[in-house]
Amino acid sequence: MNMKTILAYLLVSAFLVTGCSQQGGNPNGAGGAGGAGGAGGYGSNNGYGYGNGGNYGAGNGSSQYTPADLRNPNSVLAQRVIYFDLDSSNIRPEYQSVLDAHSSLLAAYPNLKVRLEGHADERGSREYNVALSERRGYSVLDYMQIKGVSSNSMEVIGYGEEIPAVFGHNESAWGKNRRVEIKYAGE
Amino acid sequence: MKKKLLATLLFSACVLLPTVTPAEELHIRIDSDAAADGTRIVVAPFGPLAKVIEADLQRSGRFALIDPARAAGMSPDALRAAGAQYAVVGTQSSSLDFQLIDVGSGQPVGSFRIPAHPNQRRMAHKAADLVFEKITGVKGAFDTRIAYVSASGPARGQTFQLIVSDADGFNPRTIASSRQPVMSPSWSPDGRQLAYVSYESGRPMVYVQDLASGGKRAVSDPGKSTTSPAWSPDGRSLAVSVANRGDYDIFVVGANGGGMRQITNSRGIDTEPQWAGANTIVFTSDRGGQPQLYQTTASGGGESRMSFNGSYNAGASIAGNNVAMVRQNGGSSNITVMNAASHEERVVSRGTQDDSPAIAPNGTMVLYATDGGSRGSLAVASDNGKAHQILYSQAGDVRDPAWSPYLD
Structure with a gap:
């Protein structure tokens, strides 16, 4: 695992902690990310959570995807x-x-x-x-x-x-x- | 013995040039040198450099080399019996002193002295240049250099090296190394600087590097992808290809950066500019749907198409009237040399995926990249197609060659 990958994991897990604490604390886990992607509740998100993280900005609520889905190997975003x-x-x-x-x-x-x-x-x-x-x-x-x-x-x-x-x-x-x-x- | 000598020469070259890194040597495989109808010449075995002269003449595709053992003693009778038309006899001490003899008349055509040089192989190349010119009337281009790119390592994780060597692949040294792609070297007219493309900033940009000092400067706009540098004959400018949302056009920029001016403005890709004299730029454009060669004036305007045979012609390299280009035909691509005046064409390469032609300054040889099996190799072909050699590296893939101008 290179430095960039580690940083990406840390970043994303930081969001998981602030935005969706139930999925936090699993910096290595593709399984954890899969859970986030599978949680249908985010599909109708109104920008909560990630907006607080400040890095991705507020979602406008129009997408069924969230940045966390980028880590989900089962998501089409993979x-x-x-x-x-x-x-x-x-x-x-x-x-x-x-x-x-x-x-x-x-x-x-x-x-x-x-x-x-x-x-x-x-x-x-x-x-x-x-x-x-x-x-x-x-x-x-x-x-x-x-x-x-x-x-x-x-x-x-x-x-x-x-x-x-x-x-x-x-x-x-x-x-x-x-x-x-x-x-x-x-x- | 030969290898040991070469190793010594290589080593001394490295000691003399401490600012650069020695690179993996290219190995030479001769595919053919059968210029049976070429001028019959014998080079007396006066020392190790005699073999270098032989190899140069052979590579030109214009000579039939006669084994000196067949003309033992180099007497006029022995030379005639061996069928030689010309003989090179001489002595090698610190300098190289030799005569070119016309066997028919028995008279020397010329007597020459090549002064001592730290790169002894260059002394032989200079001698071969003189012999070549005396016999063919064309200035020799053996005492020149080439630049090429070597890539090694796994797919997606390669290391790219820009390497400069003698024209026959000896004395290689690495002048730039990067984990990002390096490509498209172009020699300044004085042979002292190289322009090339590097992705080190995250996008392709054109840099100029001084070979002696290693000092490097960016000459293209950091915000714009820029490729394919080509020095103008006066050394003051570079023709380049600059992107605007995937639409590349030809520009000319000062060799120190600045003064960027647009030359072409077409929908589609205009790239791979090359100068044909001071006032003409030849380039590749797909404005007609497929890539073809076009020409324009160096100030812009007067564009016209110049390649008509084949559905894909690109990557011109020009010396005098000789224009070498990549021609794709069905699934394969070859190097074709076209005479711009007579429009006569000849395919000179022998691989199935050949590209990046680099023509010698006298137009008589073409260096190009070929897939060469699993590894990319360089190949050199005489313009008459008779001599052909493969230059390969055991360290990695070698490609994207550029041939220097004549050197002092």
């Missing part, structure tokens, strides 16, 4: 990567539900920030791929902006083919590398 077709920056229909969930959370908690990190497979020209991967990032940004997320909550970086998720010179590897990763600040 899906942070979407994949693209060759030479394409179009959002594939199967990823709309994932982006809708993140959009809902981000729209409700405007102090949450994400980096949309675009990537390309190894084929084609290296610098062109940086631009192509950034275009993928902006296609996610545009989608989420339409869904109500402020552009101030999002930042796009294109990494081109420089950081492959997996090594390999075949369609299986290429498909896993043509992607946008949603990175929440502080994680």
Whole structure:
């Protein structure tokens, strides 16, 4: 576990203590976070609890998700990567539900920030791929902006083919590398 | 013995250059040097540097090297019997003194002295340059350097090193190292500085680093992703590609930063600028749907498309009339060299995923990146396609080469 991960855990558990004490005190527990996500009461939240923490700001009550759901491995918010077709920056229909969930959370908690990190497979020209991967990032940004997320909550970086998720010179590897990763600040 | 000598040379180079870190040496695998119709030449075995001269001439794809054992004694009769057209004979002491002999007439074409140099291999490269020029009429480019990027470690956790070496891969040294991507090196016209892209700030930015001092400066706007630096021929400016919400356009910026001005303004991606002389910039654009090469004036305006064969052409590297580019065709990509005047084209690479061409300053050789099996490697091909070598590292993936200009 690296330093950032530890910090993220500490941060989130601090919210759990202030905002929903029944779930606090379990800094390592994915199980504890799962419980928070499963608690239906937060679905109709009016911004209590997290607003007091001050870091995420008050929710506007419009989302069925809360920042705690980011730690829930069973939440749709656990899906942070979407994949693209060759030479394409179009959002594939199967990823709309994932982006809708993140959009809902981000729209409700405007102090949450994400980096949309675009990537390309190894084929084609290296610098062109940086631009192509950034275009993928902006296609996610545009989608989420339409869904109500402020552009101030999002930042796009294109990494081109420089950081492959997996090594390999075949369609299986290429498909896993043509992607946008949603990175929440502080994680 | 050869290895030991090389090790000694490498070691002494490191001692002489304490400000830099030695890097993993590239290994050379010769795929072919069969320029059977090339000029037949023999290099007398006057010392270890004779082998370096041989290797240089071979890599050019223009020579058929004759084993000196077949012309023992280098007498005119022995040379003629061995079928040689030219012979290089000489002596190696602290300096390198040699003659190029026209076997037909038996007369020396030239006599040369290469003064002592701490990097002895450079003495041989300088000699090979003189031989090459005397015979072909084209200035040699063996005594040059290359820059490339090495990446090692697991996916998502790689370390990136920017490495500078001699053009044949010897004397490598690391000039920058980062856990964030480093890419797109470009040599200043005087060979003393490198511009490159680093993600160390969290987004791609262009930096210029002085090779002797190691001093580095950012030349791009910290708020804007900027890629693909290319030095102008006068060394005063860099052409770069600057992003605006995923729409990249070509800009020119002062080599010390500042004075950023926009050159292209198209919908879509304009990137990978390269200078073709002082007044023309060639770049990649997908304004027509797929990436193709275009050209514009260095002050902007007068844009026109210049690649027409193939549905994907990108990543130009230019020397004189020779334009090397990445051409994707079906599932594979290769390096194609186009003559900008005659529009004649030739595929010079041999892999299935080849990219990042870097053409030698005299236009006769192209260095490029190739997938080379599991690891990325560099390869060098002669522009006539006859000679081909793979340069690979056991330390990691090597890619993204840049060829220096002529050196002093």
